[in-house]
Amino acid sequence: MASSHPVLSAVLHRLHSLATTFLLYLLSLGPLPRHVGFVMDGNRRYARGRGKRVAEGHSDGFQSLRRTLEVCLKLNIRAVTIYAFAIDNFSRSPDEVEALMSLARTRLLELCQHGDLLQKYGVKLRFVGRVEMLPPEVRDAVERMEQVTAGHKRGVLNVACPYASRDEIAMAVRHTVEDVYDGRASSEDITSRRIFNNLETCRAVVSLGDLPPDPRLELEGGKLDILVRTSNVKRLSDFMMWQASEDTQLHFVRTMWPEFGLSDLLPILLGWQQKMWLRGIGC
Amino acid sequence: MTPSRGGVRLRPRLRLRDIPFLPLLLLLHVVFTLSSLLLRLYEALTTSSTLPPRTFVPPKHVALSLPASVPVTTVRGRSRTETQSAAAVRRRKELELERAAVGSVLRAARWAVREGVETVSVHESSGVLYAAKERLRSELSIVPPSPSLSASTAPLGDSDPVESTGTQGLHEVPGDEEDTADGHGVFSITVFPHHTPTSLSDSTDTLHDGLRPLTLRILPPSSSDLVARITRDLVREGHKTSSITQEVLNARIEAAGYTPPDILLIHPLTPQPFWRSLLPRPAPEIAGYPFWPLRVTEI
Numbered sequence: 001m002a003s004s005h006p007v008l009s010a011v012l013h014r015l016h017s018l019a020t021t022f023l024l025y026l027l028s029l030g031p032l033p034r035h036v037g038f039v040m041d042g043n044r045r046y047a048r049g050r051g052k053r054v055a056e057g058h059s060d061g062f063q064s065l066r067r068t069l070e071v072c073l074k075l076n077i078r079a080v081t082i083y084a085f086a087i088d089n090f091s092r093s094p095d096e097v098e099a100l101m102s103l104a105r106t107r108l109l110e111l112c113q114h115g116d117l118l119q120k121y122g123v124k125l126r127f128v129g130r131v132e133m134l135p136p137e138v139r140d141a142v143e144r145m146e147q148v149t150a151g152h153k154r155g156v157l158n159v160a161c162p163y164a165s166r167d168e169i170a171m172a173v174r175h176t177v178e179d180v181y182d183g184r185a186s187s188e189d190i191t192s193r194r195i196f197n198n199l200e201t202c203r204a205v206v207s208l209g210d211l212p213p214d215p216r217l218e219l220e221g222g223k224l225d226i227l228v229r230t231s232n233v234k235r236l237s238d239f240m241m242w243q244a245s246e247d248t249q250l251h252f253v254r255t256m257w258p259e260f261g262l263s264d265l266l267p268i269l270l271g272w273q274q275k276m277w278l279r280g281i282g283c
Numbered sequence: 284m285t286p287s288r289g290g291v292r293l294r295p296r297l298r299l300r301d302i303p304f305l306p307l308l309l310l311l312h313v314v315f316t317l318s319s320l321l322l323r324l325y326e327a328l329t330t331s332s333t334l335p336p337r338t339f340v341p342p343k344h345v346a347l348s349l350p351a352s353v354p355v356t357t358v359r360g361r362s363r364t365e366t367q368s369a370a371a372v373r374r375r376k377e378l379e380l381e382r383a384a385v386g387s388v389l390r391a392a393r394w395a396v397r398e399g400v401e402t403v404s405v406h407e408s409s410g411v412l413y414a415a416k417e418r419l420r421s422e423l424s425i426v427p428p429s430p431s432l433s434a435s436t437a438p439l440g441d442s443d444p445v446e447s448t449g450t451q452g453l454h455e456v457p458g459d460e461e462d463t464a465d466g467h468g469v470f471s472i473t474v475f476p477h478h479t480p481t482s483l484s485d486s487t488d489t490l491h492d493g494l495r496p497l498t499l500r501i502l503p504p505s506s507s508d509l510v511a512r513i514t515r516d517l518v519r520e521g522h523k524t525s526s527i528t529q530e531v532l533n534a535r536i537e538a539a540g541y542t543p544p545d546i547l548l549i550h551p552l553t554p555q556p557f558w559r560s561l562l563p564r565p566a567p568e569i570a571g572y573p574f575w576p577l578r579v580t581e582i
Binding site for chain 1: 297301304305307308311312315319507508510511513514515517518519522524525527528529531532533559562563565566567568569570571572573574575577578579580581582
């Protein structure tokens with residue numbers, strides 16, 4: 001009997017994997033979002049609730065990221081943006097900041113390597129935000145990750161780190177003003193659309209090349225279709241505020257990020273499909 | 284060629300072998316809808332609707348986003364080929380929306396005064412509320428002291444403690460108008476509550492001591508252009524790019540009347556059709572409320 005447990009376990013895992021694959025296949029028959037954003041909140045509370053160290057909470061959070069990313073990639077959701085580290089987070093304890101930097105340096109690099117997720121699905125990795133604020137060894141790792149995945153065109157994973165939406169908007173305004181001062185545009189060309197397209201996350205998404213603009217909203221491909229924030233916090237917290245300001249569905253879920261998975265994502269995607277179908281019939 | 288919206292195909296590219304599985308996707312949605320209904324029923328039966336305690340500290344600034352339940356394009360806007368009957372239907376829908384919007388804001392203002400909220404900012408994406416801002420101002424100025432518009436008619440002594448201390452009215456005073464020259468700015472009204480004592484006036488009631496004037500701000504529908512307007516101003520004033528920081532943008536945006544609210548309430552302006560309410564409740568959308576001040580706002 002003891003020897004049947006590994007067999008039973010393997011069979012159950014296989015069945016679970018088949019069921020998940022079939023479920024994802026069914027979902028893919030309906031409309032799917034183009035750009036989803038995740039605020040991965042709750043790693044620390046999750047760790048404290050289980051008597052773990054905060055660093056372990058972040059590590060478990062990375063596993064959740066991998067799981068969620070794989071679901072999104074299997075569904076061919078072209079752009080995923082994750083809020084990995086806020087500019088304000090540098091004020092956290094040095095140990096925690098070091099743990100997060102270490103995760104960014106090592107675990108994200110794993111994703112980019114041969115045979116792993118990003119390569120398997122042809123997804124480019126882009127760090128958006130004030131990369132110059134990162135420690136040198138992390139900056140080197142970022143450069144390597146971006147180089148390794150530069151040729152991938154099927155999707156993009158934007159890692160917002162260290163990031164703040166207001167800072168991103170200010171940067172886009174500066175680029176727009178530079179365009180005017182350098183003669184590449186006139187004052188009349190300063191429109192919401194132009195500044196929006198200068199947002200770093202938007203440029204990363206549009207760089208995939210085949211995402212057409214959204215004429216109804218006069219915005220380009222960087223607009224978020226769905227924003228998910230875990231751990232029951234109902235704030236944007238300076239994450240992609242402009243990109244989420246129109247008809248982005250906001251999902252503030254109770255689950256802590258390390259526990260987030262397909263069972264949480266499924267109702268979100270089903271809800272989005274219903275929204276698209278209803279919109280298609282004019283409701 | 285599958286129809287698309289902004290690059291998202293409403294119908295994905297289906298192959299012949301996918302078609303037999305479509306009923307299973309439909310079944311998945313039926314299960315999702317039914318489970319959502321059961322969950323809402325359970326929540327409705329088990330959640331008690333208690334008023335917050337009177338020690339409740341209200342937020343200082345409440346923002347309201349009032350998206351229309353019907354798509355905006357079916358209400359506003361005129362087509363060249365519009366017939367007379369279609370125009371009449373459109374105008375009727377606009378009037379209904381306007382009535383709903385103005386009524387919502389008046390109720391929100393009464394509630395805010397009662398609860399001690401200092402500022403209410405309201406955004407309505409189709410523009411009917413902003414277009415009716417003068418009507419709103421005149422409605423506020425003629426609203427007599429009256430009881431709550433609540434439908435409840437509880438007997439004296441059992442009514443809401445706020446109402447039992449007498450009546451409240453709203454008296455509008457033209458406040459600072461932050462309209463820009465092109466008339467697309469924040470429209471601000473300062474509302475002063477006043478109290479008419481009655482024989483039920485309760486000297487132990489402390490609520491009237493705390494009644495404050497309310498600043499009611501009607502935000503223009505197209506607030507997404509705000510950043511672009513500020514950018515054009517910065518270019519016109521010849522600012523160096525290095526001096527353009529988020530603090531500079533923030534100062535200008537707040538000066539234009541877009542201060543950060545403590546909480547943003549998203550509420551459809553008009554009720555949904557019954558059949559629509561049976562489907563899972565849609566996730567909230569900001570629907571064009573100015574994004575810059577929402578950095579740490581509870582939604």
